[in-house]
Amino acid sequence: MRANRRKFLKIAGLATLGWSVFPNLLRASEGGEGAGHVRWGLAIDTKKLNDEVMEKAIVACHKNHNVPHIPDKREIKWLWKTTFHKAFPGQMLDNMHISEYAEKETLVLCNHCDNPPCVRVCPTKATFKRADGITMMDFHRCIGCRYCMAACPFGARSFNFYDPKKFLKSEEITTQFPTRTKGVVEKCLLCYERLDEGKKPYCVEAAEGVIYFGNLNDPESEIRKVLAERYAIKRKPELGTFPSVYYLI
Amino acid sequence: MYDSGKIITGLIIFVVLFTFPFWYNIGSAAYKQPKLELPKDVKECVESKEFMRTEHMQLLNEWRDMVVREHIKDYKSKLTGKEVVMSLTKTCMKCHDNKAKFCDQCHNSLAVSPYCWDCHVAPKGEK
Numbered sequence: 001m002r003a004n005r006r007k008f009l010k011i012a013g014l015a016t017l018g019w020s021v022f023p024n025l026l027r028a029s030e031g032g033e034g035a036g037h038v039r040w041g042l043a044i045d046t047k048k049l050n051d052e053v054m055e056k057a058i059v060a061c062h063k064n065h066n067v068p069h070i071p072d073k074r075e076i077k078w079l080w081k082t083t084f085h086k087a088f089p090g091q092m093l094d095n096m097h098i099s100e101y102a103e104k105e106t107l108v109l110c111n112h113c114d115n116p117p118c119v120r121v122c123p124t125k126a127t128f129k130r131a132d133g134i135t136m137m138d139f140h141r142c143i144g145c146r147y148c149m150a151a152c153p154f155g156a157r158s159f160n161f162y163d164p165k166k167f168l169k170s171e172e173i174t175t176q177f178p179t180r181t182k183g184v185v186e187k188c189l190l191c192y193e194r195l196d197e198g199k200k201p202y203c204v205e206a207a208e209g210v211i212y213f214g215n216l217n218d219p220e221s222e223i224r225k226v227l228a229e230r231y232a233i234k235r236k237p238e239l240g241t242f243p244s245v246y247y248l249i
Numbered sequence: 250m251y252d253s254g255k256i257i258t259g260l261i262i263f264v265v266l267f268t269f270p271f272w273y274n275i276g277s278a279a280y281k282q283p284k285l286e287l288p289k290d291v292k293e294c295v296e297s298k299e300f301m302r303t304e305h306m307q308l309l310n311e312w313r314d315m316v317v318r319e320h321i322k323d324y325k326s327k328l329t330g331k332e333v334v335m336s337l338t339k340t341c342m343k344c345h346d347n348k349a350k351f352c353d354q355c356h357n358s359l360a361v362s363p364y365c366w367d368c369h370v371a372p373k374g375e376k
Contacts, residue, residue, distance in 0.1 A: 175370040176338065177370075178338075179369075196322055
């Protein structure tokens with residue numbers, strides 16, 4: 001075949017066209033952004049939340065995850081109580097829905113942000129984002145640098161200043177979940193081990209209908225339906241971390 | 250030869266110290282592989298005995314990374330073809346339910362101290 005300028009230009013044109021279409025075809029086969037993609041989230045019904053429910057949820061979480069009770073500032077928290085004005089600073093004055101109960105208590109935990117600052121700062125990738133939206137921790141990799149604690153705007157992370165086993169009664173330790181060790185940071189992991197078994201998180205189960213749980217990317221899920229019906233707020237939305245924990249007001 | 254007394258004494262001291270491990274162990278029994286208490290009701294582990302003996306640490310590391318980082322739960326045994334849940338406490342320790350009579354036997358006699366149990370909780374009922 002004799003190559004001439006006309007033929008060369010034709011082939012080059014076709015190749016360019018093919019090259020520009022090909023990446024789009026590849027992407028088309030993926031099914032588009034977010035399709036079939038799970039993002040777990042919680043919605044806490046603050047209207048129904050009372051002291052008894054909060055206590056039950058905290059005990060269920062901490063007992064089953066071997067979270068020690070340390071009675072000083074070096075405490076370990078996965079799920080805990082705080083007042084509205086501490087949980088939602090900057091939203092109290094301009095939010096008529098919550099301004100009246102600044103001192104009322106609510107439940108707070110790791111928000112499993114869609115844009116988590118803790119993941120960005122972790123030097124060892126011990127904290128990372130799982131495909132299903134859980135901000136996951138690999139305790140094996142944590143070197144205890146505490147960058148994540150400085151980065152988290154919600155104070156959701158605790159550092160083990162002591163060996164946690166000292167504060168856990170041996171008969172109360174569950175063998176199903178590991179404890180942590182001194183020098184490791186920990187936080188709520190949204191019961192990833194239960195989700196893998198098809199169960200709901202401990203706090204959701206213990207709160208008996210006060211906390212909604214589900215896939216935020218599925219418009220048919222229970223959580224999306226309740227969020228569509230009722231007014232809900234998130235913690236510190238101005239920071240752009242996009243929490244997965246909602247508070248129904 | 251100058252200072253021959255000092256040199257020869259020094260050499261003798263050196264040789265004695267250098268060979269210390271050899272003559273110190275004269276008469277003591279040779280290393281014996283510890284006897285392990287194997288599970289009674291289960292015949293096979295997830296892989297062959299030889300593989301588990303030499304490679305269990307790599308297998309456990311692999312399991313750890315698969316479960317925690319890759320979000321993969323099941324492991325297909327190359328020996329039996331069965332799928333098992335990758336979990337130290339839920340799979341391994343379900344059969345080998347006595348850490349002191351299994352894990353610790355070899356680890357102690359070989360003076361290795363794996364840090365698994367700094368966090369993971371050994372099955373109860375021992376001691």
